[in-house]
Amino acid sequence: MCNELIQIGNPDRIQNFIEKIKEKKPLFICVIGNTETGKISGISAAGANPEITDFTPAADMEYLHFNRCKSIDGVPVTPDGIPTPALITKAALDLGDIPYMVVVGGAKILPKTPYIDLGGTFGTNISSGNAVKNPKKVFEKARLFGENISKVANYLVIGESIAGGTTTALSVLLALGYDASNKISSSLPNNPLELKLKIINEGFKKKNAKFGDFKNHPFKAIEYFGDPMQPACAGIVVGAANKIPIILAGGTQMAAIAALVKLIDKNSLENLVIGTTKWIIEDPQSDILDLVKQIDQNIPILGINFDFSSMKYKGLRVYEEGIVKEGVGAGGTSIACILNSKNKISIEKLQKKIEEDYEKIIMTPREERRFGPH
Amino acid sequence: MCNELIQIGNPDRIQNFIEKIKEKKPLFICVIGNTETGKISGISAAGANPEITDFTPAADMEYLHFNRCKSIDGVPVTPDGIPTPALITKAALDLGDIPYMVVVGGAKILPKTPYIDLGGTFGTNISSGNAVKNPKKVFEKARLFGENISKVANYLVIGESIAGGTTTALSVLLALGYDASNKISSSLPNNPLELKLKIINEGFKKKNAKFGDFKNHPFKAIEYFGDPMQPACAGIVVGAANKIPIILAGGTQMAAIAALVKLIDKNSLENLVIGTTKWIIEDPQSDILDLVKQIDQNIPILGINFDFSSMKYKGLRVYEEGIVKEGVGAGGTSIACILNSKNKISIEKLQKKIEEDYEKIIMTPREERRFGPH
Numbered sequence: 001m002c003n004e005l006i007q008i009g010n011p012d013r014i015q016n017f018i019e020k021i022k023e024k025k026p027l028f029i030c031v032i033g034n035t036e037t038g039k040i041s042g043i044s045a046a047g048a049n050p051e052i053t054d055f056t057p058a059a060d061m062e063y064l065h066f067n068r069c070k071s072i073d074g075v076p077v078t079p080d081g082i083p084t085p086a087l088i089t090k091a092a093l094d095l096g097d098i099p100y101m102v103v104v105g106g107a108k109i110l111p112k113t114p115y116i117d118l119g120g121t122f123g124t125n126i127s128s129g130n131a132v133k134n135p136k137k138v139f140e141k142a143r144l145f146g147e148n149i150s151k152v153a154n155y156l157v158i159g160e161s162i163a164g165g166t167t168t169a170l171s172v173l174l175a176l177g178y179d180a181s182n183k184i185s186s187s188l189p190n191n192p193l194e195l196k197l198k199i200i201n202e203g204f205k206k207k208n209a210k211f212g213d214f215k216n217h218p219f220k221a222i223e224y225f226g227d228p229m230q231p232a233c234a235g236i237v238v239g240a241a242n243k244i245p246i247i248l249a250g251g252t253q254m255a256a257i258a259a260l261v262k263l264i265d266k267n268s269l270e271n272l273v274i275g276t277t278k279w280i281i282e283d284p285q286s287d288i289l290d291l292v293k294q295i296d297q298n299i300p301i302l303g304i305n306f307d308f309s310s311m312k313y314k315g316l317r318v319y320e321e322g323i324v325k326e327g328v329g330a331g332g333t334s335i336a337c338i339l340n341s342k343n344k345i346s347i348e349k350l351q352k353k354i355e356e357d358y359e360k361i362i363m364t365p366r367e368e369r370r371f372g373p374h
Numbered sequence: 375m376c377n378e379l380i381q382i383g384n385p386d387r388i389q390n391f392i393e394k395i396k397e398k399k400p401l402f403i404c405v406i407g408n409t410e411t412g413k414i415s416g417i418s419a420a421g422a423n424p425e426i427t428d429f430t431p432a433a434d435m436e437y438l439h440f441n442r443c444k445s446i447d448g449v450p451v452t453p454d455g456i457p458t459p460a461l462i463t464k465a466a467l468d469l470g471d472i473p474y475m476v477v478v479g480g481a482k483i484l485p486k487t488p489y490i491d492l493g494g495t496f497g498t499n500i501s502s503g504n505a506v507k508n509p510k511k512v513f514e515k516a517r518l519f520g521e522n523i524s525k526v527a528n529y530l531v532i533g534e535s536i537a538g539g540t541t542t543a544l545s546v547l548l549a550l551g552y553d554a555s556n557k558i559s560s561s562l563p564n565n566p567l568e569l570k571l572k573i574i575n576e577g578f579k580k581k582n583a584k585f586g587d588f589k590n591h592p593f594k595a596i597e598y599f600g601d602p603m604q605p606a607c608a609g610i611v612v613g614a615a616n617k618i619p620i621i622l623a624g625g626t627q628m629a630a631i632a633a634l635v636k637l638i639d640k641n642s643l644e645n646l647v648i649g650t651t652k653w654i655i656e657d658p659q660s661d662i663l664d665l666v667k668q669i670d671q672n673i674p675i676l677g678i679n680f681d682f683s684s685m686k687y688k689g690l691r692v693y694e695e696g697i698v699k700e701g702v703g704a705g706g707t708s709i710a711c712i713l714n715s716k717n718k719i720s721i722e723k724l725q726k727k728i729e730e731d732y733e734k735i736i737m738t739p740r741e742e743r744r745f746g747p748h
């Protein structure tokens with residue numbers, strides 16, 4: 001397992017966490033949302049073009065439920081045609097027989113799946129300085145859901161799908177006063193950091209605010225500069241973490257959630273880890289280790305140690321070049337799949353399944369993808 | 375326990391079911407919806423007047439979550455001021471520390487709580503012969519949710535809140551060919567059976583159909599003459615029952631669900647019981663025993679053996695006169711609360727809690743009820 005799982009943090013704390021969740025069935029919760037920020041040209045790779053990124057979270061959820069998308073043809077891809085990390089997530093959920101639920105923090109395009117509604121609305125462009133309506137209300141509903149689900153599930157793996165989410169994560173971390181400018185990752189191979197900061201600065205200017213002005217105001221930070229995934233995700237964590245362990249499944253976006261949770265209910269941080277991929281941990285253009293250290297150095301980071309370099313298909317091999325990297329809880333669900341398998345599922349087996357699923361997608365004719373097999 | 379629980383059916387099967395769920399924590403799922411049928415004057419007691427019945431399911435869910443309603447002032451009451459059975463449900467959930475979720479089958483008024491959306495729309499008056507849009511789609515989403523939740527929960531207690539639901543249950547049972555006319559209960563002390571049948575006959579006339587014409591067409595029966603709670607409820611059962619036990623928590627409305635499930639996936643009936651109240655089982659104006667016998671004589675019926683005759687308040691004592699009787703999973707959650715308490719919670723203790731909660735409601739000034747305590 002040592003080779004399969006990168007472990008960063010206090011070894012006792014990590015061991016203790018793993019003992020708590022090992023061989024237990026998790027519940028995967030994917031929190032989705034839309035922010036207009038994701039549609040700014042050059043910001044997000046979560047869609048073949050900016051306009052279609054609105055459909056990406058819904059399509060990701062449909063892929064998890066139906067093995068095909070209903071809101072778009074095919075599966076979400078980057079502008080270069082690289083498939084959504086939901087491919088990895090789906091393989092992990094299937095192999096591990098892991099149940100899942102969709103939570104909508106606020107979306108323009110709703111998935112054609114069952115989903116939990118928290119009364120949120122989609123987010124606007126953060127350059128407006130008015131990003132999310134009523135984040136506190138959404139948080140409170142999410143907290144209630146988290147409380148209830150914590151009495152049923154052994155532990156939670158919480159992922160996200162929101163195009164533009166790394167930009168809004170950066171924005172919130174800056175509002176809260178973190179040194180985050182060079183530390184947030186991107187779904188694009190070349191992190192468009194300058195563009196991100198330009199948009200963020202516009203938003204702060206609109207509010208006559210400086211970085212750090214909201215270091216004690218998590219909900220204001222979300223309201224002005226965040227995205228609708230954030231209050232939903234933070235609420236579930238705060239509702240559930242005092243009862244069951246949580247894997248925050250994602251890259252630097254989940255660092256922003258941890259930073260918000262720290263301000264709302266610090267104790268919740270004691271029962272969680274960040275679970276992500278090797279590609280995030282080793283990303284030269286971001287620094288999740290330092291971000292987490294700034295928030296709370298005791299939060300462990302676990303990373304699934306994938307190696308896609310020998311994959312049959314280029315669309316998967318390029319993950320090794322830092323394209324996509326993470327999303328839809330790909331890293332966290334993979335970790336859960338392996339930890340809960342009683343050593344039956346190796347990382348090789350999971351990678352094999354990902355390859356097979358990818359093959360199925362590219363081999364399926366367009367019409368059949370859309371309407372299902374005959 | 376014998377005195378606390380009325381048991382009807384094969385004793386071995388009942389014992390076997392109880393063994394499976396005993397001392398395990400359930401998940402309570404309340405499926406809500408609206409049908410315009412509920413707003414016909416004289417049809418439903420689920421609201422002080424017909425117009426307000428639209429708000430009753432949402433208000434019931436708010437009471438479960440917040441101990442007070444947000445969509446209406448106070449709690450839902452009958453035209454005579456008798457409080458909603460959600461009062462019983464809430465006491466059982468609280469005492470038993472039972473988690474819960476709201477599922478919306480199709481509603482005009484959505485609850486200000488987290489809820490699972492299945493893409494359904496509210497139902498129209500069944501006299502139109504076009505009661506529910508796309509019941510199959512809602513069913514399929516509910517089935518997916520049921521499948522997922524069955525991997526997390528030990529067992530389910532599934533209740534409902536939909537004003538007009540006994541009329542739509544009767545209508546569907548008649549469409550499926552059951553001898554049900556004199557056997558469906560009512561929230562009103564005097565079952566308005568003539569009115570119910572008049573409305574139902576209008577619907578059948580619009581479709582040029584006879585009772586029994588849909589005995590092999592469960593989804594057509596719902597589409598023409600049912601309500602939006604039904605496909606959601608049936609879907610959850612079919613999705614979950616092959617993995618975990620289910621208490622269908624309700625009166626004769628749940629008989630209609632069992633009848634639908636029988637046609638869609640007969641095997642699902644093997645892992646469920648109907649859990650209700652003494653007031654339903656002993657109701658001289660309905661006959662759940664015969665209904666269930668017609669559907670599948672092997673389905674056990676459990677009834678919580680409440681005795682409200684010594685309650686301090688008239689609003690509770692009148693339950694003994696057959697007013698309200700059941701709803702919001704009151705009977706099933708009470709059964710689960712007692713069975714899972716390791717003999718710590720007696721029926722007396724539960725009744726005491728119901729009395730205390732009732733007292734709190736009637737003692738709370740209107741303004742505070744609405745806006746919460748200061």
